[in-house]
Amino acid sequence: MTGKIVMLILASIILLGFLVRLYRLGNIPNGFFFDEATISYQAYSLLQTGKDTWGTDFPLLSFRDYGEYILPIGVYGQIPSLLIGGLNVLSARFPHAILGILSVPLVYFLAKELFKNTKISLLSSFLLTISPLSIGWTRFVFEGNFGTVLFLSGTLLFARSLKKPRLLPWSILSFGLSALSYHIFLILTPLYFCLLSLLNRKSPSLIGHIRPITLIIVVFFLAWILAAIASGAGRQRFSQASTLLTPQKIDNLNHQIGYCSNQMSLTLCKVFLNKPVLAATSYLENYLAHFSPVFLGFDGTFLRQNVLPKSGILLPVEMVGFFVGLFFLVRSPTSLASRILLPIILIYPVANSFTGLGEISRIAFASPFLSLVAAYGLVRITQTFRVFKPPLFLAILYSVVSFLITYFLIFPKTNAYYTNFGYDKVFSWVRANQSKYDRIFISRNYAGSVPYISAQFFLPIDPQMFQRGQVERKKSPEGYYQIESVDQKFRFFQNLHSEALKPNDFVVATPEDIQSYALTPKFTIIDPTGRKLLLGVEANEILAKTAVP
Numbered sequence: 001m002t003g004k005i006v007m008l009i010l011a012s013i014i015l016l017g018f019l020v021r022l023y024r025l026g027n028i029p030n031g032f033f034f035d036e037a038t039i040s041y042q043a044y045s046l047l048q049t050g051k052d053t054w055g056t057d058f059p060l061l062s063f064r065d066y067g068e069y070i071l072p073i074g075v076y077g078q079i080p081s082l083l084i085g086g087l088n089v090l091s092a093r094f095p096h097a098i099l100g101i102l103s104v105p106l107v108y109f110l111a112k113e114l115f116k117n118t119k120i121s122l123l124s125s126f127l128l129t130i131s132p133l134s135i136g137w138t139r140f141v142f143e144g145n146f147g148t149v150l151f152l153s154g155t156l157l158f159a160r161s162l163k164k165p166r167l168l169p170w171s172i173l174s175f176g177l178s179a180l181s182y183h184i185f186l187i188l189t190p191l192y193f194c195l196l197s198l199l200n201r202k203s204p205s206l207i208g209h210i211r212p213i214t215l216i217i218v219v220f221f222l223a224w225i226l227a228a229i230a231s232g233a234g235r236q237r238f239s240q241a242s243t244l245l246t247p248q249k250i251d252n253l254n255h256q257i258g259y260c261s262n263q264m265s266l267t268l269c270k271v272f273l274n275k276p277v278l279a280a281t282s283y284l285e286n287y288l289a290h291f292s293p294v295f296l297g298f299d300g301t302f303l304r305q306n307v308l309p310k311s312g313i314l315l316p317v318e319m320v321g322f323f324v325g326l327f328f329l330v331r332s333p334t335s336l337a338s339r340i341l342l343p344i345i346l347i348y349p350v351a352n353s354f355t356g357l358g359e360i361s362r363i364a365f366a367s368p369f370l371s372l373v374a375a376y377g378l379v380r381i382t383q384t385f386r387v388f389k390p391p392l393f394l395a396i397l398y399s400v401v402s403f404l405i406t407y408f409l410i411f412p413k414t415n416a417y418y419t420n421f422g423y424d425k426v427f428s429w430v431r432a433n434q435s436k437y438d439r440i441f442i443s444r445n446y447a448g449s450v451p452y453i454s455a456q457f458f459l460p461i462d463p464q465m466f467q468r469g470q471v472e473r474k475k476s477p478e479g480y481y482q483i484e485s486v487d488q489k490f491r492f493f494q495n496l497h498s499e500a501l502k503p504n505d506f507v508v509a510t511p512e513d514i515q516s517y518a519l520t521p522k523f524t525i526i527d528p529t530g531r532k533l534l535l536g537v538e539a540n541e542i543l544a545k546t547a548v549p
Contacts, residue, residue: 013129025139028407032458035142039074040092043079043082044087052065072180073177077143103367105125132308137364142364151178155171155344162336172221188347199339245278286349300314301360313363317378321373321376329373427454440506442493443507506539507536
């Protein structure tokens with residue numbers, strides 16, 4: 001193929017990337033998940049006040065938020081879009097879609113650098129463009145999208161620095177910024193860079209061209225990363241998310257030790273039955289499950305129905321290419337492609353394995369690299385067995401069309417319940433009518449029990465109310481904060497019967513909250529499947545129904 005044809009094909013692939021990431025971006029996913037609202041509102045708070053919601057001036061280490069300690073890159077990256085488009089769903093998601101599109105040419109150039117093969121390069125960019133994992137997360141406000149592009153850029157620059165040492169500082173800069181975007185990169189970026197340095201230690205750029213600026217950048221980012229961890233980011237998040245030693249697992253372990261000690265020495269029992277062994281076996285089981293064909297090709301999204309419909313993190317035919325590509329990379333461990341890609345495949349489950357298999361946010365960064373390995377494998381298959389070209393093409397076409405139909409036509413209807421559907425309409429009504437009521441009570445019994453996060457985004461709530469202490473926060477044993485009330489105007493309840501309602505109050509409730517009353521709601525939120533989710537009723541009507549005759 002001539003250079004013009006290659007660039008035309010690449011441009012067409014990038015255009016496809018624009019289409020699948022920008023089409024109905026404000027409506028699919030059908031709702032606005034609280035994680036999206038949280039990050040966007042912190043950026044909004046900075047825009048409005050120059051402080052986060054805790055009153056800290058332009059945080060550089062982490063945003064405390066509701067106890068999750070969001071790293072800074074993802075929040076600051078939201079600001080330009082919100083500044084131009086305002087605080088709304090489309091503006092919040094737009095930069096993430098652009099990051100997804102930007103990753104397409106980046107993976108093309110990385111593949112070209114590693115394989116010197118135009119077919120692999122073009123196929124890599126195409127597979128990433130239509131990757132379920134990439135589409136799902138880059139149509140979602142997810143701070144890891146910034147880290148993915150920075151990590152991918154750092155990898156590309158590192159590969160090129162092996163011939164052009166002057167690029168090494170820029171590679172380290174990209175890697176360093178990735179570590180300040182999302183918690184997993186606090187682990188993965190230093191680990192991957194160490195593996196790259198070890199496997200490429202004989203390269204001239206790592207032996208004779210380490211300049212002072214390179215060392216300065218390394219020291220600077222190491223200090224910044226350690227300071228971010230010390231501030232609560234990473235350390236606090238790990239303690240909240242890790243599932244290796246849950247109370248249930250520890251309880252089961254204690255029962256096993258008890259059964260064992262009834263028949264043999266307690267000391268000997270504890271040699272084989274103890275917390276370190278339990279944690280290690282749980283971790284190893286989680287790690288290996290990331291290479292399961294079922295997880296990779298068919299059902300890797302089972303815990304993230306707010307981001308993707310049921311699918312693998314790769315298309316089924318792409319999964320076949322991944323295993324073939326991995327086989328050939330392992331066969332030639334000294335090649336440049338193997339030295340760059342095998343460490344990523346080795347470490348991609350490292351962070352997610354602390355929590356289990358289904359939290360695919362912690363492996364989203366691997367999407368470009370999985371697609372690249374899959375493209376390499378598919379090209380090797382067609383080079384060896386030319387007769388497979390037509391069926392592979394048809395299989396890819398079928399898989400792509402099938403996924404896009406499911407994502408754009410079915411997913412918005414069947415998964416709306418999991419994406420906080422309807423809160424935009426609820427708070428639009430509340431915003432227009434709140435002056436009529438003394439207090440507004442909002443149920444916690446729908447969409448993750450955190451309606452206050454949607455309230456702060458869609459009303460929106462003035463960030464200064466958080467900063468001035470007009471918001472009542474309550475801390476859970478796990479370190480999270482929840483909002484009890486905002487300026488005594490908005491109250492968030494778990495049990496309506498325990499609230500002291502007054503006649504001029506208003507209640508936003510689930511059908512289950514008020515199922516014992518025959519009421520006439522001011523509004524009803526119904527999801528696309530016909531399920532009633534939320535109802536708005538005046539408190540005087542509830543009080544009339546509960547009054548003693």
